[in-house]
Amino acid sequence: MSLYVMDIALMGMGMYALLAKRHIIKKIIGLVIMEYSINLFLILVGYKADGIAPIQDSQINAATLAARAVDPLPQALVLTSIVIGLGTLALMASLAIKLYEKYKTFDMSEINRLRG
Amino acid sequence: MDFEKQISDESLGMTVVVKTISRMAMSFILLFGFYIVLYGHLTPGGGFAGGVILAIAYVLLMLAFSKDVALAKLSNFWASMWDNLGALSFIVIGFVGLSGGYFFYNFVSHGTPGKLLSAGIIPLCNISIAVKVGAALYAIFIGLSIYGRLVTEEEK
Amino acid sequence: MLALFHVLLFFMIVGSIVAIEIKNMLSAVIAVGAVGFGVSLLFLFLGAPDIAITQVIVEVLSLIILIRTTTFADNRAIEAKIDNFATVTGLIFIGFLIMAALWAFQDITPFGEPIMRVSRRYLANTAAETGAVNAVAGVILDYRAYDTLGEAMVLFTSILGAFVILRRQGKKKERNETEEFGIMQ
Numbered sequence: 001m002s003l004y005v006m007d008i009a010l011m012g013m014g015m016y017a018l019l020a021k022r023h024i025i026k027k028i029i030g031l032v033i034m035e036y037s038i039n040l041f042l043i044l045v046g047y048k049a050d051g052i053a054p055i056q057d058s059q060i061n062a063a064t065l066a067a068r069a070v071d072p073l074p075q076a077l078v079l080t081s082i083v084i085g086l087g088t089l090a091l092m093a094s095l096a097i098k099l100y101e102k103y104k105t106f107d108m109s110e111i112n113r114l115r116g
Numbered sequence: 117m118d119f120e121k122q123i124s125d126e127s128l129g130m131t132v133v134v135k136t137i138s139r140m141a142m143s144f145i146l147l148f149g150f151y152i153v154l155y156g157h158l159t160p161g162g163g164f165a166g167g168v169i170l171a172i173a174y175v176l177l178m179l180a181f182s183k184d185v186a187l188a189k190l191s192n193f194w195a196s197m198w199d200n201l202g203a204l205s206f207i208v209i210g211f212v213g214l215s216g217g218y219f220f221y222n223f224v225s226h227g228t229p230g231k232l233l234s235a236g237i238i239p240l241c242n243i244s245i246a247v248k249v250g251a252a253l254y255a256i257f258i259g260l261s262i263y264g265r266l267v268t269e270e271e272k
Numbered sequence: 273m274l275a276l277f278h279v280l281l282f283f284m285i286v287g288s289i290v291a292i293e294i295k296n297m298l299s300a301v302i303a304v305g306a307v308g309f310g311v312s313l314l315f316l317f318l319g320a321p322d323i324a325i326t327q328v329i330v331e332v333l334s335l336i337i338l339i340r341t342t343t344f345a346d347n348r349a350i351e352a353k354i355d356n357f358a359t360v361t362g363l364i365f366i367g368f369l370i371m372a373a374l375w376a377f378q379d380i381t382p383f384g385e386p387i388m389r390v391s392r393r394y395l396a397n398t399a400a401e402t403g404a405v406n407a408v409a410g411v412i413l414d415y416r417a418y419d420t421l422g423e424a425m426v427l428f429t430s431i432l433g434a435f436v437i438l439r440r441q442g443k444k445k446e447r448n449e450t451e452e453f454g455i456m457q
Binding site for chain 1: 311338392397
């Protein structure tokens with residue numbers, strides 16, 4: 001239970017960086033930290049105590065897996081989520097580069113003031 | 117442009133040490149990427165991780181040498197073509213499964229579990245996803261490096 | 273094992289505090305890289321080697337993209353006054369989040385005992401029905417292949433969107449004179 005609370009604290013720190021910082025790269029860092037914490041939370045929920053990875057080999061057969069393996073379903077969802085996070089980061093970085101080219105600064109409150 | 121002259125040109129890219137090591141390392145990175153993709157149904161890995169590893173090999177080529185050497189190896193046109201072919205083949209595999217009953221039906225024979233040639237359409241899907249993801253990430257890196265330098269080079 | 277999880281999570285929290293508060297941008301990006309590697313280690317010890325490989329590789333590529341973004345311009349942080357309204361609003365939202373989370377955690381399953389109703393059927397029948405020995409590969413490419421199709425489409429669309437944003441409508445003359453610069457010069 002304390003692991004869950006520490007994970008939500010990590011998500012809260014990411015949200016603080018997204019809301020309260022003015023530099024646009026700090027906002028991107030806040031979003032990235034939030035993504036890490038959410039993926040970690042899904043895998044934490046699916047962990048079985050003293051569990052093994054869900055892969056068969058010559059010594060582990062299907063019945064042992066069904067009794068002792070960790071949950072494979074959150075792992076499938078988190079796998080796609082990590083790669084989607086990379087695509088979103090590429091989009092955010094290109095937006096940041098374009099904003100710098102137009103306004104010559106990374107400061108969001110300056111950009112809000114200048115407005116074209 | 118002269119390819120050999122660009123590789124040994126001292127003013128482009130990084131120093132000679134970095135260029136030699138990255139030339140050797142790139143073939144090993146490509147080999148490792150192919151292994152992770154092809155054995156995706158037997159050991160951890162799969163199409164997504166292998167595709168990103170293949171993209172990283174070409175990004176290493178671009179960082180150590182210059183952007184033109186990387187574009188001569190895999191041009192803009194071919195990067196987007198591989199991206200589209202990967203996505204198209206993934207959808208075609210799904211549609212062919214309609215003949216067996218439902219979308220993405222596993223119509224190739226399953227084989228014995230544990231061998232390399234087993235698990236039906238899963239290795240084919242892994243290969244097409246790896247091609248798609250690798251080409252897309254390489255193309256976005258080319259885009260980020262072309263369009264970034266124009267700011268400091270011209271005074272608006 | 274449980275102590276190891278606590279140590280790794282504490283290391284991640286310290287790393288993200290460093291990443292958010294430090295003034296030099298390059299150091300902040302490298303601290304985010306350290307947090308990502310900590311997450312990957314935690315995935316490995318939680319029994320998910322597939323995810324650990326993917327997280328390490330994606331971490332390396334996103335570090336390269338972030339360093340590229342911060343160093344092609346000046347990397348000083350904004351040394352100005354703190355925006356009071358945004359800070360207070362941020363802290364109020366975090367307070368709401370933690371209160372709602374603590375209330376919801378009374379109904380969640382305890383750590384280490386997941387409810388695996390569907391997954392037991394998947395684990396018992398993966399080798400027989402799909403032929404794959406890796407249960408995660410069997411789930412993402414046979415039992416739940418629709419989700420993989422959706423993910424491929426999302427990646428395609430986001431890369432397409434990044435290209436549309438980065439497009440330059442300049443004259444042909446100014447495009448020719450920047451073609452020979454390497455990326456790290």
